[in-house]
Amino acid sequence: MHFSAPLLILLIALTIALIAVFVIRPQTTATAAGKIAAFIGVKHCVAMCNGTIALEIATRALDLKGEVIVPSYTFIATAHALQWQEITPIFADIDPTTHNLDPQSVRRMITPRTTGIIGVHLWGRAAPVRELQAIADEHGLHLMFDASHGFGCTLDGKLLGSFGQCEVFSFHATKFFNTFEGGAVVTNDDALAEKMRLMRNFGFSGYDNVIYPGTNGKLTEIAAAMGLTNLESLDEFVAVNRKNYQCYRRGVAALRGLNILEFNQSERNNYQYIVLEVSPGCSVSRDRIIEVLHAENILARKYFWPGCHNMEPYRSYYPHAGLVLPNTGLVAERVVVLPTGTAMREEDIEMITSVLRSLTTSSK
Numbered sequence: 020m021h022f023s024a025p026l027l028i029l030l031i032a033l034t035i036a037l038i039a040v041f042v043i044r045p046q047t048t049a050t051a052a053g054k055i056a057a058f059i060g061v062k063h064c065v066a067m068c069n070g071t072i073a074l075e076i077a078t079r080a081l082d083l084k085g086e087v088i089v090p091s092y093t094f095i096a097t098a099h100a101l102q103w104q105e106i107t108p109i110f111a112d113i114d115p116t117t118h119n120l121d122p123q124s125v126r127r128m129i130t131p132r133t134t135g136i137i138g139v140h141l142w143g144r145a146a147p148v149r150e151l152q153a154i155a156d157e158h159g160l161h162l163m164f165d166a167s168h169g170f171g172c173t174l175d176g177k178l179l180g181s182f183g184q185c186e187v188f189s190f191h192a193t194k195f196f197n198t199f200e201g202g203a204v205v206t207n208d209d210a211l212a213e214k215m216r217l218m219r220n221f222g223f224s225g226y227d228n229v230i231y232p233g234t235n236g237k238l239t240e241i242a243a244a245m246g247l248t249n250l251e252s253l254d255e256f257v258a259v260n261r262k263n264y265q266c267y268r269r270g271v272a273a274l275r276g277l278n279i280l281e282f283n284q285s286e287r288n289n290y291q292y293i294v295l296e297v298s299p300g301c302s303v304s305r306d307r308i309i310e311v312l313h314a315e316n317i318l319a320r321k322y323f324w325p326g327c328h329n330m331e332p333y334r335s336y337y338p339h340a341g342l343v344l345p346n347t348g349l350v351a352e353r354v355v356v357l358p359t360g361t362a363m364r365e366e367d368i369e370m371i372t373s374v375l376r377s378l379t380t381s382s383k
């Protein structure tokens with residue numbers, strides 16, 4: 020029997036896919052989870068289908084209820100994961116220099132209905148972990164972190180993932196470490212990990228035995244296989260991101276009113292986000308910069324504009340929230356996130372910074 024080359028390739032791919040699904044199926048996700056836990060240095064990594072479901076399962080497993088304090092300056096999933104379970108997200112303001120939660124604002128948001136705090140390590144720069152832990156301890160609140168941006172980043176030399184009661188990662192394709200779609204909750208708490216494993220798999224404890232109301236939050240085997248491959252290249256990804264980051268910083272250094280957000284060089288960073296801040300004194304507005312970059316087919320984006328509190332349903336629930344979130348408003352109006360990653364060449368970045376240069380020098 021003769022097979023044409025494309026048919027042969029198709030048959031080989033199909034065989035590999037079948038082996039992946041039916042033979043190595045029980046191992047791939049567990050292996051990836053084990054490697055992630057070992058990499059971070061935590062006891063458990065409960066792998067999930069995405070970061071949003073991981074947030075929902077973590078908050079449910081912690082038994083959060085009533086009100087939970089979160090930043091408004093984050094991706095909408097941080098708030099929606101709570102709202103989806105009829106837990107009220109209460110938005111606290113950020114520190115305009117770090118873009119992370121301002122502990123004083125968190126204190127002001129505490130009420131008798133507050134049960135927890137979710138800190139977000141925005142851009143991979145650690146949230147004020149110690150201060151938030153002190154507040155949580157003082158008020159008997161749960162504390163967990165949305166570490167979606169923080170894979171491979173440290174605080175005081177310790178990888179993000181082991182702070183609070185648990186931390187949540189997103190492994191979405193846009194993230195530093197990706198599994199196409201995926202996520203995980205990491206924790207050192209045995210009972211919490213067990214509860215989340217049940218929740219992620221319909222509440223099954225062994226065959227035919229459901230002991231808990233659960234959902235389907237499992238990471239697929241093929242996504243786990245992607246994760247295993249990417250875990251091997253983390254150092255390479257950091258090196259490329261860092262080179263891109265330095266190239267952007269050089270290109271923007273002399274441009275008045277523009278600044279690339281800095282990373283603490285005494286910590287490990289993944290340099291995943293190139294965050295350009297457009298100061299109010301800049302000769303060109305943030306929105307004009309986005310408009311011109313888009314016209315040049317450069318995929319720059321506003322992040323996390325206009326803030327969760329300005330999106331539905333929160334905008335309708337709290338129409339005056341902006342009054343207590345002044346720094347969120349300021350930062351959301353200033354930020355542009357620039358393209359990076361392994362597909363970017365130095366000349367691409369130089370072209371982008373030259374567009375920025377021409378914009379800031381021409382619009383007097």
Ligand SMILES: Cc1ncc(COP(=O)(O)O)c(C=O)c1O
Pocket residue numbers: 069070071072093094096097139165167168189190191201202
């Ligand atoms: C801060 C933050 N939280 C949560 C998520 C949600 O993760 P996912 O897209 O994997 O559901 C994301 C990213 O998408 C994020 O950036």
